[in-house]
Amino acid sequence: MTAPTSLSQDELKTLVGQAALQYVVPGELVGVGTGSTVNKFIDALASIKDTIRGAVSSSEASTARLKALGIPVLDANDVRSLSVYIDGADEIDGNGYMVKGGGAALTREKIVAALARRFVCIADESKLVNVLGAFPLPVEVIPMAAAHIARRFESLGGQATLRLKDGQPLVTDNGQHILDVRGLTISDPLAFETEVNQWPGVVTVGVFALQKANVCLLGTAQGVRTLSL
Ligand SMILES: O=C[C@H](O)[C@H](O)[C@H](O)COP(=O)(O)O
Secondary structure, three states: OOOOOOOOHHHHHHHHHHHHHHHOOOOOEEEEOOOHHHHHHHHHHHHHHHHOOEEEEOOHHHHHHHHHOOOOEEOHHHOOOEOOEEEOOOEEOOOOOEEOOOOOOHHHHHHHHHHEOOEEEEEEHHHEOOOEOOOOEEEEEOHHHHHHHHHHHHHOOOEEEEOEEOOEEOOOOOOOEEEEEEOOOEOOHHHHHHHHOOOOOEEEEOEEOOOOOOEEEEEEOOEEEEEEO
16 A cells, blocks of 8 residues: 555554454454554444454443444453454554553553454554653553552653543543653563563553564555564
């Protein structure tokens, strides 16, 4: 697919959202992520909704969009496995390791991704990085542990702030809070994810290395680039 150089970031998201349809298996369920890029995928998915069984969703926001377009949404507990999970990223590196959670959906995203045999990341080219960490790292936390966890990040050189919405701590779909951690360089994503996920009070860290992307569809000025990871 070729794109003229004048495409906006929004148009690049539309391109990769549409390109992801090729990974949807007829007659099956598809795992659906969250965010502005996935919204483009959901819109494209509506055009083939009669060929699939439905979706397993990673957020209330995606569920609402899927249902509004007439796509059935199944509970993750009723599904043993998915052929594919399609989601965006805030950062992705050349190994398929990602930072996610800019939309606060990281925990459910990891759960639905865990059900899938293949993770297809859709992103515009601004998301491709050499090393993870420039995007403030989202971490979902149990509220009573937030200050303690923030201090642990300080000891790693990070500065953690509680994410707010309308002046109040943002509450996730799971009833928890989000810390955004700036100043980290995540040179070993697998080790980092494994360590932080063990800290008491951490629900999920937004590094996706244990469940990395297998394919990335990257929207570029030259068109959609497919990275096999
Ligand atoms: O919590 C949100 C997700 O991890 C998103 O996939 C991520 O933030 C990318 O979102 P967007 O496509 O809006 O840049």
